[in-house]
Each structure stands twice: as C-alpha cells, then as structure tokens.
Amino acid sequence: MTHASILSIRSHFPALQPNAIRPPYIFFDGPGGTQMSRQALDAMVAYITGGMANLHGTFPTSVGTDALLDEGRQAVADLLNCEPQEVAFGQNMTSLAFAIARGLAGFINPGDEVLVTELDHRANVDPWVTLAKDRGAVVRFIPVSPETYTLELDDLGTLVNERTKLVAVGMSSNVTGTVTPVERIIARAKEVGALTVVDAVHAVPHLPIDFRTLGADVLLCSAYKFFGPHLGVAVVSAELFEKLAVYKLAPAPTDIPHKLETGTQNHEGIAGLIGALEFVQALGEGSTRKERLRAGLEAIDAYEQELAQELERFLLSVPQVRLYRAPAGTRKTPTLAFTIEGRNSREVAAWFAKRHHMCIADGHFYASTLADKLEVGPQGGWVRIGLAPYNTAEEIEQFKAALQEFLAE
Template structure:
C-alpha cells in the first residue's frame, strides 16, 4: 500500500483521526477487535436516525428493516460464498455456537465422539465439549505441536474415526496466527460422515473464504473483528440447517435462517455489519460485489503481511523475546504473540500503553489449552500484537524502538 492509499484507508476510521484535544492511539489490538469503519458507523446511525422498527410490519420503517436484514444476509453470502438463507445473525459467535450445539443434541448418542483441537479459542471448544458431556459422547483433541504451533495432522485418520460425529476446528489461531489446513480435516470428516464446524472469527478479517468450496457444515465469525459492531454471524449449510432442532419460542418463525435468531436482533448492529462489508468492498475491484469483497480482503492481507514480516524478523532477533509463531512456509495471519524473559505480560502491555499510547493486548485470549501446553500461564499469558489495514510502517517502527527501550530499562 502506498502512503497516499494508506492515508485514504485511515481516513475511513474515525478513531484514528486527531482532534483538538487528543492524538489517536496506536491500535495493535486487531485480534481483540478492530476499530470501526465509517461506513459501519454511518449505516448504524442512518438506521437509528431514520426510524427504528421491528420486523414484519406493514409500515415503512418495518418494511425497511426487513429489507436491511435481507441486504445484509446477501452481502455476507457474497462475501463468504454461501446462500443468503444460510446466514443467521446473533449476539456473538459464542452464543451462536452454543445455540447450534443445543440444536445438535439429537445427533449424538452415548459412545459417539466429538473432536476439537488444542490450538483453538475455547469458543470453538466448549460448546461442543458441553454437547458431548450432555450426550455421553467422548471428546478427543487434535494435538498441537509446541515447537511449530501448528496442529499435528499425521494421525488424523486415528483421531477422526467412524465414531466421530462432529469436528470443530479454527481456521486461524487468534494467538499464533497459524492458518490451519482445514480442507484436510474437512475431507477426513466427510469420509466418516461427521459434521464440521469452523471458527472463522480470526480468519475472515484476513483470508478470502468460500463456504461452498470448503464443504464445511457450520462457519462462525463476528463483525467486530472486521471493522464493524458487536454482531455474530453463523453460516449453516441449508441441509443441516433445515434439520437443526433449535430452542425457540413456539410462535417464532420455524424457517431458516430465522429459527436460529431467537428474540429481536440488533438491527442497528446488522446495519453496521453491512457497512463494514462496504468498507472491505471499497478496498477491492471487480465486476461483482463478491469479486470486490474477495479482492478487498486480498489487498488488506497483502498490506498486513508486509508489516508482519518486518515485525516478525525483529522479534526473532531479540534474545530476550520468545515468539510463538509457526516457521517459514506455514501460512499465518498478522498476529504475533510473544513473552519477554522475566517479565509479566500484563505489566509489559501496561508499560506500552502508559509510555507510548500503544494498544497491545495480554493474557490467555481464551486459548487456555495452548497456555497449558506451552507453559506461559505463570507469566500472565502472552503479549499479542495484531495488525490491521490501518496500521503503518511508522507505527511498527515506533513499536520496535519502544520495545528496545523497554528491554534496556528492564535488564
């Protein structure tokens, strides 16, 4: 990205604009939630100020709300390569995952098996583990290699067996950035007739995804990770969705996707989600919205990875820094987790915030199995930097100088 084009990108984010009484922070906390694009904000305020309403009415604002949700579903479908009727909205990814897990209760019997991974955020572990426990099924884990921070897939045929009914895996780690070759896992699951659920929360801000091509059954993500508000998105394959026995009110719609959307949704949030996709679309070119969205993500990814390569080389060269990142040749998102010898990660992050106005996260990031496997709990977990399309080479340079100052003053 050129300096001028990057300035154009940054202009889309109100939080990055200086005001008379403050300079903007440096936001390195994208994996925890990106800043909101102006298109998302404008869509939200436009819906609110234009007149809010509930669904299925005959009056203009209700009709407009119905149309908004239809438009948002179709935009997500264009983006993720699915059908609009396979797209459901909810409070967040975790809530949707638990709802889907409850709906699959009749699918599992005692003695069946559910497979999850040691690398994942617990939002794509605990809903399925809870389901297994409720149904008397067994839980098996795909192990993580603690030297490469990748999943060990060599024995996949012995982990996913004829007894497996569900496999849940993350597309990309929210700690190490590792992009898992989920196609291999999905292929094995399909061989034994098992369902697959993908956590794409950390993947969709960086990777172009095609739900149909992947061949999975469930895909989950959250708009606040891709420049929008706090709204969850579930894509459920139509054939499974039709059979899903969700908990719902008796008078509520029983058709898909509405039966998964219990209660009144955040219509203003869904408007913001649509605006976030409009920002991504503005980053790309093409004859269709789907093509522009795909090109937009690819442009974002290219910019972020260029910065990440520079940052990764710097962190690997610091002897007191332990970087938890897969080796060269493994696909990764621009998320880098590290620890500093002898330092508590929370105190490190607080130092950067206090002295350099940098938003850098710390903790376990809900990847608690990985915490235990690599033994970082005593240090307060990791320090994590995640890059977004609005980050600049100058900000990365400032971080490198700040880290060197920290190491010098904490010898």
C-alpha cells in the same frame, strides 16, 4: 498499497483521527476487535435516525428493516460464498455456537466422539465439549505441536474415525496466527459422515473464504473483527439447517435462517455490518460485490503480510523475546504473540499503553488449552500484537524503538 492509499484507508476510521480529548493511539489489538470504519458507523446512525422498527409490519420503517436484514444476509453471502438463507445473526459467535450445539443434541449419542483442537479459542471448544458431556459422548483433541504451533495431523485418520460425529476446528489461531489446513480435516470428516464446524472469527478479517468450497457444515465469525459492530454471524449449510432442532419460542418462525435468530435482532448492528463490508469492497475491484470483497481481502492480506514479516524479523532478533510463531512456509495471519524473559505480560502491555499510547493486548486470549500446554500462565500469558490494514510501517518502527527502550530500563 502505497503510502497515499494507507492514508486513505486511515481516513475511514474515526478512532484514528486527531482528538483534542486524548492522545493518538496506536491500535495493535486487531484480534480483540478492529476499529469501526466510517461506513459502518454511518450506516448504523442512518438506520437509527431514519426510524427504528421491528420486523414484519406493514408500515415503512418495518418494511425497511425487513429489507435491511435481507441485504445483510446477501452481503454475508457475497463475502463467504454461501446462500443468504444459510446466514443467521446473533449476539456473538460464542452465543451462536452454544445455540447450535443445543440444536445438534439429536445427532450425538453415548459413545460417539467429538473432536476439537488444542489450538483453538475456547469458543470453538466448550460448546461442543458441553454437548458431548450432555450426550455421554467422548471428547478428543487434535494436539498442537509445541515447536511449530501447528496442529499435528499425521494421525488424522485415527483421530477422525467411524465413531466421530462432530469435528470443530479453527481456521486461524487468534494467538499464533497459524492458518490451519481445514480443507484436509473437513475432507476426512466427510469420509466418516461427521459434521464439521469452522471457527473463522480470526480468519475472515484477513483471508478470502469460500464456504461452498470448504464444504463445512457450520462456519462462525464476528463483524467486530472486520471493522464493524459487535455482532455474531453463523453460516449453516441449508441441509443441516433444516434439520437443526433449535430452542425457540412456539410462535416464532420455523423456517431457516429465522428459527435460529431468537428474539429481536441487533438491526442497527446488521446495518453496520453492511457498512463494514462496503469499506472492504472499496479496496478491491470487480464487477460484482462478491468479486470486490474478495479482491479487497486479498489486498488487505498482501499489505498486512509485509508489516507482519518486518515485525517478525525484529522480534526474532531480540534475545530476550520468545516469539510463538509457526515456521516459514506455514500460512499465518498478521498476529504475533510473544513473551519477554523475566517480565510479566500484563506489566509489558501496561508499559506500552502508558508510555507510548500503544494498544497491545496480554493474557491467554481464551486459547487456554494452548496457554496451559506452552506453560505461559506464570508470565501472565502472552503479549500479542495483531495488525489491521490501518496500521503503518511507521507504527512498526515506533514499536521497535519502544521495545528497545523497555528492555533498556
């Protein structure tokens, strides 16, 4: 992307524009949630001001809301290459995961095995651990290498066996950025007839994803991680979705995907999701929305990788910094976690916020198994910088200078 195109991208984000009330922020907290694009905000306002309504009525605003949800499902289908009826909306990824876990109770029996990972955010661990506990199943973990920050898959054939009934794995770590070869894990799970759940929350903002090609049974993501509002999205293969025994109100719909959408949905949030995807597809070319979305994400990935590589080179050059980053040759998102010798990560993040108005996160980021294994708790967890397409090379240079200033104090 050129300097002019980056300026154009930044113009789509109200939070980046000059503000007389507060100083300009540098947003390095993309993994915790990106800023909202103007298209998403405008779509939400348009829905709200145009007349809000619930579903299935005969009057225009209700009919329009029905159409809005249909369009939202189709937009997600174009983003992830699934069928619209496989797309369900919810409060957030975590809530949807727990709801799906309850619905899968009939698939898990005492003595069965549920496989999760040491690398994942606990939102893709605890719903399945809870399911296993409720059903008397055994929980096993795919270990993470403390040297490479990648999953150790040499024993995958043993870890996934005839007793395995469900495998949950994250596509990309929200701490180290490591992109896991989930295709290999899904293929092995299929060999033994196990269900697969993919947490793509951290991957969707950076990587084109093809649900059909992956072959997963469930894929989860969140709109607020890709320039939209707080909204959870679940994609469930139609074959599994039809069998899913969800908790629901008796009069509520029994068809897919509606049976998973308990209560009234966040209609304005769904409007915002559509708007956010309009921003993404505007960055790409193609004759269809699906093609433009894929091209837009490819452009985002290429640009973010340039920034991340420069930031990685710098952090590796600073003796006091320990960078938790997979080695060259491993695909990674532009998310970099590090610690500073002798410094609490909370103290570090607060200093950058106060002195340089940089939004940098700290903590375990709910990847608590990984945090325990790498023993970062005594330092307050990690410091994490996560990049988005509105970040600039100039901001990276500002961070580099600020870190040198911090270390000199």
